[in-house]
């Protein structure tokens with residue numbers, strides 16, 4: 001596995017998928033980013049449908065960037081962390097707005113990381129960074145493959161360092177990953193993008 | 198349609214999709230051109246994958262030639278996912294904030310638009326029954342998908358779903374036990390016929406068909422999210438036109454009037470549960 005980090009790329013958006021253990025990993029990666037971080041960061045974190053806004057609230061207390069739940073037809077902007085609402089799939093449209101759907105579960109999940117990633121890949125192509133974090137699901141692997149096929153940059157949390165290695169490992173195993181990084185490395189990669197924007 | 202994979206062997210451009218949807222509209226009158234694109238694009242790709250049709254042009258040719266295949270295609274395009282008492286707090290709000298006001302009408306006319314396979318219809322019928330209003334209600338339950346409408350009419354659902362529906366029902370403030378409303382038959386349950394005595398099931402296409410009555414309550418949940426803003430606006434106008442003064446409109450959890458020009462014609466009844474009242 002190559003571990004050289006690609007910092008020369010022009011990036012327009014970052015998508016992140018996380019499942020079990022995700023809250024801590026997300027805080028680790030996102031809390032260090034400045035309030036005016038220039039990119040939109042779009043997150044699917046698997047969670048129960050009864051937890052309507054808790055994740056957003058916790059993340060907001062830890063992050064300088066604005067955190068909000070993604071709204072139906074909302075325009076995507078930089079300097080914001082968007083979280084997929086529970087019990088809906090989150091998709092990205094060509095005009096860089098969100099769509100929500102209540103389609104069938106994909107890989108037992110709604111929201112589906114795969115669906116967000118695949119639709120983001122179609123919109124942002126090589127200007128997309130996909131990050132897959134800890135989890136006990138295979139969701140996200142195919143989406144990462146779609147990002148890579150579209151020319152985007154794909155990062156997995158190094159499985160041996162993940163609280164739940166199964167999910168990042170699934171992405172690594174199907175050959176969808178450009179770099180395996182620790183949470184610290186992911187965080188500093190995102191900061192580097194900011195510094196040379 | 199099962200959508201278990203996001204990778205597809207085939208692909209097509211936005212322009213090809215437009216031309217394709219235009220052809221469908223011209224030939225069959227079904228207008229999908231104002232559907233939110235990301236979702237419909239994936240559903241068409243799923244269909245192509247499933248039937249091993251490599252290009253959109255091929256699909257177009259097949260559909261224009263063969264009406265039977267077109268029927269199947271239409272079924273596959275519509276997302277039929279639904280459940281009973283989905284979002285229990287919504288039903289709780291219906292019970293607490295809407296029933297009492299509906300009770301003031303001698304005859305209560307209700308339109309459930311995009312009712313899919315009917316689980317929502319039986320849920321609302323149960324709420325009406327428990328409020329003592331079912332007997333003077335007429336429910337029009339409509340959907341674009343004729344196969345779904347047929348399933349809704351039959352009122353026969355897999356027994357495996359009942360556990361989750363019972364939890365939902367109880368959370369919604371149910372006054373009895375959900376099992377009082379159905380009988381089990383092998384692996385299915387059949388809902389009590391009395392629940393649908395006053396229900397008219399019928400096909401209706403929100404993109405093309407007109408208003409057909411005046412209602413005290415319109416329920417249209419998780420349908421508008423599949424439309425683009427223009428079409429959402431058009432459909433909200435249709436609902437506005439079809440509601441009596443002070444009639445209620447109930448949308449899905451993530452749907453709003455924000456982008457529609459009828460915004461100021463409605464007042465919040467329950468902001469979180471997206472229940473509105475027509476005030477002008």
Ligand SMILES: C[S@@+](CC[C@H](N)C(=O)[O-])C[C@H]1O[C@@H](n2cnc3c(N)ncnc32)[C@H](O)[C@@H]1O
Nearest residue numbers: 275276279311313341342402403404418419420
């Ligand atoms: C996700 S289901 C929602 C079912 C139910 N209302 C609920 O919330 O559980 C969406 C429904 O909208 C219907 N639909 C899609 N386009 C439509 C149209 N143009 N006119 C009427 N119904 C439509 C689909 O056939 C499907 O049954």
